[in-house]
Amino acid sequence: MDLYHLTIHEAADSLQKGDISSGELTHAVLDRIVAVDNDVRAYLTLMPEAALEQASRADTKLVAWRKNGRREELPALLGIPLAIKDIICVQGAPTTCGSRILENFHSPFNATVVDKLLHCGAVIVGKTNTDEFAMGSSTENSAFFTTHNPWDLARVPGGSSGGSAAAVAADEAFGAFGSDTGGSVRLPASFCGIVGMKPTYGRISRYGLVAFASSLDQIGPFGKDVTDCALLLQAVSGYDPKDSNSINAPVPNYAAELSKGVKGLRVGIPGEFFVEGLEPEVEKTVREAIDTLAALGMDVKEISLPHTEYGVPTYYLIAPAEASANLARYDGVRYGYAAPDATDMWDGFFRSRAQGFGQEVKRRIMLGTYALSAGYYDAYYLKAQKVRTLIKQDFERAFEEVDVIVTPTSPFVAFKIGEKIENPLQMYLSDVFTITLNLAGLGGMSVPCGFVDGLPVGMQILGGPLAEDIVLRVGYAYEQATGWHLLHPPC
Amino acid sequence: MSLTRVEVEHIAELARLGLTEDEKELFAGQLSAILDYFQVLDQLDTADVPPTMAAVPQTNVMFADEVQPSSPREDILANAPDTVDGYFRVRAVLE
Numbered sequence: 001m002d003l004y005h006l007t008i009h010e011a012a013d014s015l016q017k018g019d020i021s022s023g024e025l026t027h028a029v030l031d032r033i034v035a036v037d038n039d040v041r042a043y044l045t046l047m048p049e050a051a052l053e054q055a056s057r058a059d060t061k062l063v064a065w066r067k068n069g070r071r072e073e074l075p076a077l078l079g080i081p082l083a084i085k086d087i088i089c090v091q092g093a094p095t096t097c098g099s100r101i102l103e104n105f106h107s108p109f110n111a112t113v114v115d116k117l118l119h120c121g122a123v124i125v126g127k128t129n130t131d132e133f134a135m136g137s138s139t140e141n142s143a144f145f146t147t148h149n150p151w152d153l154a155r156v157p158g159g160s161s162g163g164s165a166a167a168v169a170a171d172e173a174f175g176a177f178g179s180d181t182g183g184s185v186r187l188p189a190s191f192c193g194i195v196g197m198k199p200t201y202g203r204i205s206r207y208g209l210v211a212f213a214s215s216l217d218q219i220g221p222f223g224k225d226v227t228d229c230a231l232l233l234q235a236v237s238g239y240d241p242k243d244s245n246s247i248n249a250p251v252p253n254y255a256a257e258l259s260k261g262v263k264g265l266r267v268g269i270p271g272e273f274f275v276e277g278l279e280p281e282v283e284k285t286v287r288e289a290i291d292t293l294a295a296l297g298m299d300v301k302e303i304s305l306p307h308t309e310y311g312v313p314t315y316y317l318i319a320p321a322e323a324s325a326n327l328a329r330y331d332g333v334r335y336g337y338a339a340p341d342a343t344d345m346w347d348g349f350f351r352s353r354a355q356g357f358g359q360e361v362k363r364r365i366m367l368g369t370y371a372l373s374a375g376y377y378d379a380y381y382l383k384a385q386k387v388r389t390l391i392k393q394d395f396e397r398a399f400e401e402v403d404v405i406v407t408p409t410s411p412f413v414a415f416k417i418g419e420k421i422e423n424p425l426q427m428y429l430s431d432v433f434t435i436t437l438n439l440a441g442l443g444g445m446s447v448p449c450g451f452v453d454g455l456p457v458g459m460q461i462l463g464g465p466l467a468e469d470i471v472l473r474v475g476y477a478y479e480q481a482t483g484w485h486l487l488h489p490p491c
Numbered sequence: 492m493s494l495t496r497v498e499v500e501h502i503a504e505l506a507r508l509g510l511t512e513d514e515k516e517l518f519a520g521q522l523s524a525i526l527d528y529f530q531v532l533d534q535l536d537t538a539d540v541p542p543t544m545a546a547v548p549q550t551n552v553m554f555a556d557e558v559q560p561s562s563p564r565e566d567i568l569a570n571a572p573d574t575v576d577g578y579f580r581v582r583a584v585l586e
Binding site: 104105106108109200201202215216241244245247307309310313314316317324328331332333334335336338342343344345346347348349350351353354357359362363365366367369370373380382383384385386387388389390392424425428438439440441465 | 494498499501502503505506507508509510511514518521522524525526528529531532533535537540541542543544545546547549552554562566567569570571572573579581582583584586
């Protein structure tokens with residue numbers, strides 16, 4: 001088997017045994033990128049020299065560890081090549097956020113998650129493509145180019161973390177990180193047939209995650225299987241004083257809990273997610289997956305999340321409003337694109353932002369500015385925040401009766417590049433099943449559960465606050481009973 | 492509901508976004524359609540519902556008022572379009 005096909009846990013095992021080196025793993029991934037990335041286009045920036053240096057340091061550690069009697073426990077990610085979404089700050093390389101306005105921006109610091117990964121001895125291969133400032137569901141809003149779905153290159157990988165998802169699906173990285181504000185990890189995971197998780201808000205530090213919507217943003221891992229997802233989550237979770245929304249709660253050993261089984265756990269199926277708009281073949285695939293959960297001993301119950309249909313309008317008022325504030329900093333004064341032809345300071349703002357931002361970003365800034373403006377704040381922004389409370393309460397009530405909630409991740413499989421890009425509202429509706437989770441601040445994961453016409457289908461598993469361990473357990477039990485994660489795209 | 496051209500220009504002004512004439516027309520149409528769709532929220536009676544300002548509520552997260560090391564000045568200035576003597580140089584603010 002080619003080295004690049006390995007999972008993180010398989011690779012870690014081989015590294016510790018001394019069967020392979022991190023240098024070999026890194027070369028395998030870099031060669032794989034050369035072989036397929038002209039078609040997939042997952043990466044914006046590659047960092048091969050830095051990566052090989054990190055690999056070499058990891059190999060030195062491994063050799064010393066074996067020599068000294070393998071005494072201490074090594075970090076699971078030591079020597080493992082990973083990809084990072086280009087909205088997360090990494091020193092020594094551009095952090096463009098998929099935007100011309102940051103095309104030449106080099107972050108002076110690492111995001112907390114990046115520091116944690118480097119501390120573990122992970123290898124960072126490069127920065128992956130994203131919808132501009134994480135605004136989008138297909139990666140078509142990247143100012144640079146679109147990423148292609150490894151399962152069908154004419155289709156989108158999902159978004160906004162499409163580059164990270166495609167990289168993992170095409171074995172161009174052993175794992176990756178993205179960000180999820182309205183579904184931007186879970187949706188591309190679903191379209192690309194891999195595992196993707198958005199943890200409970202505050203579980204992973206946002207320090208160094210370029211802000212889109214601060215009350216909704218979370219970094220999330222992509223893995224080839226649930227075990228890998230658990231290992232990635234473990235490495236970066238935890239309290240960070242540099243993120244004032246960071247939760248100060250212990251991080252369980254997620255991987256250790258995985259095979260506890262699911263007998264007797266209660267799973268809720270919300271009727272509101274199985275309505276018109278859900279493709280019949282996708283519904284059939286997800287219902288078969290739910291049958292598998294029942295066969296594994298889960299107690300399946302019908303539940304209701306009555307305000308689900310209000311999720312998209314609520315999100316598309318709150319997120320753009322927060323974005324309009326967060327993106328006000330891009331004025332070409334201290335960093336970022338500065339229009340050369342401006343007359344004074346104010347003209348500079350207008351021109352730099354006009355020339356530097358793409359259309360979807362401008363649209364959302366406009367929407368958010370309007371929703372917050374005098375005379376409209378109550379009718380739009382405040383109203384949306386109240387509906388957000390109702391959505392949150394739906395979940396609170398549901399989690400009194402069930403341990404997890406299961407839904408389709410997306411109403412459809414990956415659509416064709418260009419299909420939805422002209423109709424913003426149509427594009428927004430791609431998020432209908434993922435979006436309420438962000439509004440409620442809870443955690444959820446998409447796992448592959450089958451195919452429709454050769455395209456992956458994702459099943460979404462949602463949990464109560466900080467219940468990532470239970471979500472992972474359910475995903476693991478399902479995955480081990482089925483085996484979708486063992487299939488590879490044709491490229 | 493229809494956003495007028497004047498309203499679109501006002502929003503763009505607030506957001507410091509220079510829009511072309513074509514963009515003003517495009518956005519007026521698209522934003523109107525989006526805002527129309529959002530009216531569905533009016534179906535809900537939220538008179539007695541408190542707003543959720545934070546997903547996971549925390550209060551008064553403070554840190555001690557102690558001097559900590561900061562980033563080196565050169566690193567911070569490295570991305571600036573124009574600097575002089577360790578300062579950001581900006582265009583005229585006042586006439």
